[in-house]
Amino acid sequence: MSGLEVVTSWYLVLGALLFIIGGTGLLVRRNPLIMLMCVELMLNGVNLSFIAFADRFGDVHGQTVVLFVLVVAAAEVVVGLGLVVAVLRASPRATADDLSALRG
């Protein structure tokens, strides 16, 4: 084929970059809401890799795994935001350094 075409490793590199950006943000930021968003970025990078594998090998199981990742991500966000609400209501200026307040 003449010219440029999209290959699977482009998707894999993009997924790896999203994972790395999310992980770096998780280490750098200390706002718990933004840390949760960075976790979402990491999960989406992994999802992109799963879909790329599914398309590459013609196997639908990769898409099934992505569905499970979506469900687990939804549950994680719900519980995480519940914790963030409980912490930030007590002290609105709290960062991740102050999460020892979870001891109650």
Add this chain to the structure above:
Amino acid sequence: MVEVVVFAVAAAACLVGAIGVVLSRNPVHAALMLVMTLFGIAVLFVAQQAHFIAAVQVIVYAGAIVVLFLFVIMLLGVDRATELSMGALPAQRWTAAAFGLGGAAVLIWLVAAVDRLFKGAKSLALETAGVTDAGAGSDPTDYVADVSALARSLFSDYVYAFELTSLLLIVAVIGTVILARRSGYGADGPRADQPGAGQYSGNASEAASTGTSSEAGQ
């Protein structure tokens, strides 16, 4: 050629959104940047014949999770630039930089290694399938990734995991309800007060009297 353009635009949206999530000071801006990344990923899902997953991605992530983030941000009133100006922990920046650069190098090197492996696996799979002409543009394998194939996989091979998923969702809902209203531990009985009362102070009796006013003043 149009696929390359679609990939380039969607990948640029993903990366700009991801960097925006990490770098924006305002949590509302970070949530909107997250929406941009999620839409870019949904476009890439469509480009890889995962149409149902793309729809679920838009509905669940952009329609539910980001709205939940924005709701929490607005509810708590933390939509201000807070925390990038405070000093970093000792070695926090160095750890993050080492993770970013080292992790990026390792992952991209792994992708390059796996890509060489793919070429052999792909040709092997095509050979055993009896396909000789491996056209680069059109995938000759019978990859029918529609909703019925996905449902067949989900409800046959992964049915136990699916049931565990429902259990996980129930546990998450119950845990969130318990976290959201911890007001029942006071002396007034478990359900004597309003939802949300008693969250702003540790004293239960004071919360029972001033809970409504502090909630209105929030």
